[in-house]
Amino acid sequence: xxxxxxxxxxxxxxxxxxxxxxxxxxxxxxxxxxxxxxxxxxxxxxxxxxxxxxxxxxxxxxxxxxxxxxxxxxxxxxxxxxxxxxxxxxxxxxxxxxxxxxxxxxxxxxxxxxxxxxxxxxxxxxxxxxxxxxxxxxxxxxxxxxxxxxxxxxxxxxxxxxxxxxxxxxxxxxxxxxx
Amino acid sequence: xxxxxxxxxxxxxxxxxxxxxxxxxxxxxxxxxxxxxxxxxxxxxxxxxxxxxxxxxxxxxxxxxxxxxxxxxxxxxxxxxxxxxxxxxxxxxxxxxxxxxxxxxxxxxxxxxx
Numbered sequence: 527x528x529x530x531x532x533x534x535x536x537x538x539x540x541x542x543x544x545x546x547x548x549x550x551x552x553x554x555x556x557x558x559x560x561x562x563x564x565x566x567x568x569x570x571x572x573x574x575x576x577x578x579x580x581x582x583x584x585x586x587x588x589x590x591x592x593x594x595x596x597x598x599x600x601x602x603x604x605x606x607x608x609x610x611x612x613x614x615x616x617x618x619x620x621x622x623x624x625x626x627x628x629x630x631x632x633x634x635x636x637x638x639x640x641x642x643x644x645x646x647x648x649x650x651x652x653x654x655x656x657x658x659x660x661x662x663x664x665x666x667x668x669x670x671x672x673x674x675x676x677x678x679x680x681x682x683x684x685x686x687x688x689x690x691x692x693x694x695x696x697x698x699x700x701x702x703x704x705x
Numbered sequence: 706x707x708x709x710x711x712x713x714x715x716x717x718x719x720x721x722x723x724x725x726x727x728x729x730x731x732x733x734x735x736x737x738x739x740x741x742x743x744x745x746x747x748x749x750x751x752x753x754x755x756x757x758x759x760x761x762x763x764x765x766x767x768x769x770x771x772x773x774x775x776x777x778x779x780x781x782x783x784x785x786x787x788x789x790x791x792x793x794x795x796x797x798x799x800x801x802x803x804x805x806x807x808x809x810x811x812x813x814x815x816x817x818x819x
Contacts, residue, residue, distance in 0.1 A: 577781035686789030
């Protein structure tokens with residue numbers, strides 16, 4: 527009987543792990559192992575539905591979030607900070623990119639400046655955008671965002687900087703163009 | 706007085722005070738005459754305690770659900786804020802690069818026509 531109970535717990539744990547893996551389809555273990563600090567936010571479908579019920583359409587910002595979350599199945603945010611430059615290698619970054627390959631994923635934006643880069647990927651299925659990912663790398667930081675489901679990128683961009691989270695300026699956004 | 710005498714003295718038989726037996730019997734008869742608690746009163750108390758437990762459980766469940774919802778809401782807002790911030794930064798970067806390229810293009814055009 528005890529053995530059966532343990533077996534049940536094991537099966538449930540495995541199911542939980544596999545569900546977690548489904549929520550975040552990327553394997554970033556190689557980065558989290560090297561990071562000095564890691565922040566991870568994972569929201570599965572059930573949590574997003576619950577969050578949607580608690581977001582009020584009456585409040586402007588929450589209303590925006592509610593409309594953004596419509597149809598979203600999962601959100602994963604991974605932020606890694608590294609103790610020193612060069613802690614993660616271009617090969618580590620390439621392993622992330624390799625998980626976002628065509629034909630499912632398409633890179634729509636790629637900016638690169640010195641050690642800083644930002645890439646935006648979209649997943650297209652049946653002619654519809656069904657997923658979105660950002661990989662932003664800095665010398666000592668790496669950010670990966672994955673959203674499963676259709677999302678309005680313009681609205682999402684406008685959402686940046688709200689709720690006390692400042693809009694992250696581009697590395698040289700403050701630099702004035704030289705005459 | 707030795708120990709045997711002390712024990713004998715302590716354990717000696719004593720007669721109850723006068724009327725003791727009558728008083729005990731009278732009290733027992735009085736208790737027997739007291740009416741039993743009505744069944745509905747006992748059942749009511751049970752129902753009330755079960756209802757109180759149920760109300761407590763429901764309140765705890767609702768509170769927990771509320772806490773879960775608020776946590777999920779804050780996590781969703783945070784995740785959207787971070788995702789939006791990253792996207793916004795990338796867009797600014799792209800715009801900046803395009804503006805730089807457009808500026809460089811204009812400079813080349815000016816140089817060529819000088």
